[in-house]
Amino acid sequence: MNIPLGDYLMLSAFLFAIGLCGALSRKNAIIVLIGIEIMFNAAILNLIVFWHYKYFAVPTAYMFAIFAISIAAAESAVGLALVIAIYRQYKSVDVDEFTSLKG
């Protein structure tokens, strides 16, 4: 396969930026979670790209990726449960309105 390693890294950098943009600029809590998932995936893709090109024989990066995916799944489950709980409290999923901790 003759795809430059850099192309893959560019791709994942792009995806990371898109995810960051979504997480920072959207008001909706669920979209913020979506942005976080996109960033997670970009990072895992990076890991697998390096594994493929440099350390193919060792499953270390693979292990990391699997663990990262499981953590992401757990994170999104808890995050969405939080969104649902917050929605019950505020009747909104708008992150700008969750201001009761401001003091």
Place this chain on the structure above:
Amino acid sequence: METIFWILSAITVLGALFAIMLRNLVHCVLSLILFFLGIAGHYFLLRADFLGAVQILIYVGAVAVLMLFAIMLTRHVTGDEGPREVLGGKWWAGMGTAIIIAGLLWAIIRKDQLAQILPAGGAQTSMVEIGKAMVTDWVVPFEAMAVLLTAALIGAVVIALEEVIRRR
């Protein structure tokens, strides 16, 4: 191979862009699924078959479905944002940060020898190897993961069920 790579990349980037830019929340999640599938395709292309299957199984089958469920439970079911502005007041901050980070990463990647073509790896890491690694070298992280997942499961249930318990 390159064609597949570019097609998959286009799918992935477009999926990610639509996922954060569309007005309708359900559409957002659906294009997020497209993004996940694109990433899974990349994994298959990178000969990480197991990871690709796991990606589809966990992200498409569980995380995205969970998000759809959360949308159903929290908003008007059509998922429309309504007349309010989609982006927050400080959208330029997010956009700016993203552009700066993308630029920095681009500079780093172009600078180094990372841009050159590297030879691909040899034989495929087999499932058996992964399984063995998981219960020998990686047994502590594996167990920690098990504990984390259990804790997350219980935590999610407790957080989401709070209201019901109080009502009783």
Place this chain on the structure above:
Amino acid sequence: MGFIGKGLLDGMVVTARNFVGSYFDKERLVTVQYPEERVQTPENSRTFPFLVYDDNKNPVDTMRCVACKICETECPPQCIYIVMDRDEKGKPRQRPKVFDIDTSVCMQCQICVEVCPFDAIKMDNDYEKSRYGRFDELVEHLPDLLKSNEYYGRIKPTEATVVDAKLKAEKEKKAKKAAPAGAKPPTGSKS
């Protein structure tokens, strides 16, 4: 002996018995193959009215209806339309020229049958009345409505026997009454 799922297995035995049995035991089959075989309707079932005639060779002249219009006036949804037949001189012949029944309006109440003094109109049990239109196709005209007394006897044997006996008795009585007065032909056959 009961265990979880025993009821489910019992149910499967029952359905298996039905499955196999339906191939060997025709009694089990509850459906009929409609156009080829038909369900025998009960004798008193009724659909739409028809007009009875006596002689197969000459249906129009031997019909019992005399166009008295009692059924037309009595019909609750007013689905019957009758025009009396007249000869060239304008003298009424005692039979209808037009006898229409709008089957889309008819509610199958059998009141026309109850009020008819001549036992000329009876209820059919023919249920295959579907047509391709909603208006003209559903109006039954005189030629369609005429059916023989044998047909009536076939679809409603019990009722027909009573009616036939009654008509016969009336005819005899009339003949007896007419005999002293002279050889006057009985009503119903004038041509």
Place this chain on the structure above:
Amino acid sequence: MAIPILFVLSVFLGIFAYTTLVERKALGRIQNRFGPNRVGRWGILQPIADGLKLLIKEDIVPRRADQFVHFLAPVIAVIPSILLFSVVPVGTRLVPVDLNIGILFAFAVSTVSVLALFMGGWASRNKFSLLGAMRAVAQVVSYEVPMVLAAVAVVMAVGSLSTLRIARAQSGGILNVTNWFVFRPWGFVGFVLFTIGAMAESARTPFDIPEAESEIIAGYHTEYSGFKFALFQMGEYLASIAMAGITVTMFLGGYNGPGSGPGWVGGLISMFWFFIKLAFMIVLNIWIRGTWPRVRVDQLLGFAWKVLLPMSIANIVAVGMWHYLTFRPLAWVATTLWLVLWFVTLSKLAATENVAPRTYRYAS
């Protein structure tokens, strides 16, 4: 490569068409009716007539529907079902694709089908469709867990995720039969669990609450007509046939049977055995559909989480015991006792409501 794929596409689509006919005939006979018997002798051309009818039917899209997603849903419903066939080894000489992650691929692909149900139900903008979609998602996500865990038992016993390896591991024994996994204690339990899970996953009748006619019209495909509806049906049937194929491969010995072997003759015989077993699974599905009443939503989810899940975990432990107790009679006794113990405990726990035996006043 090309021949097996063509084979899969043509043969399994044919099987799909005639499964609908066989199902209608069998359901009719179970209810003491004739099934379809008008188009051709014994209704043999009925599937073609149905297909033609659905093709030329008007395609109605609700005005308020989300047009794009509404269009996309039936397409997505079919794709994963067809992809599922790619890992089912049909004969010793006919394996579409031998992936080394075969079983995992099958599960990954089958999870995608739930999205089609959700998209169809959501895009229709109809409350019954939406209810059906929600039910479908809840059901498929719940039943996937015990199903995957039941498959894990087999994967543990074989030591590979490849369907071909799993099929090969069940060859040998007396008449090529006794090594089928269904003739092991854990295999039998796994077979039952997996069959239940597969039935729920493809929303077949005892678990068809996503499209329960008497409750929510037709669930997620209420607003579909014409060929889109046909695509939904096709996806559902193909998925259930493919799941039957995977069940056969994992528990019923795949293509193994008396006479199957690596040669041409053996290959043909092996295909014969595979299709016989596939037909058995399909008939079992139809039989169950004709017999059992639909479960309630809460019963459905409770059954998945409270009975199937613990049972499948116990089954995994049983495979471990089987693997380490090399003295076979002991392994038989130990695993059987273990599984029966769990079965009895779970059935005692599941039966929380003690309903008094029903007395009939008028019937005998």
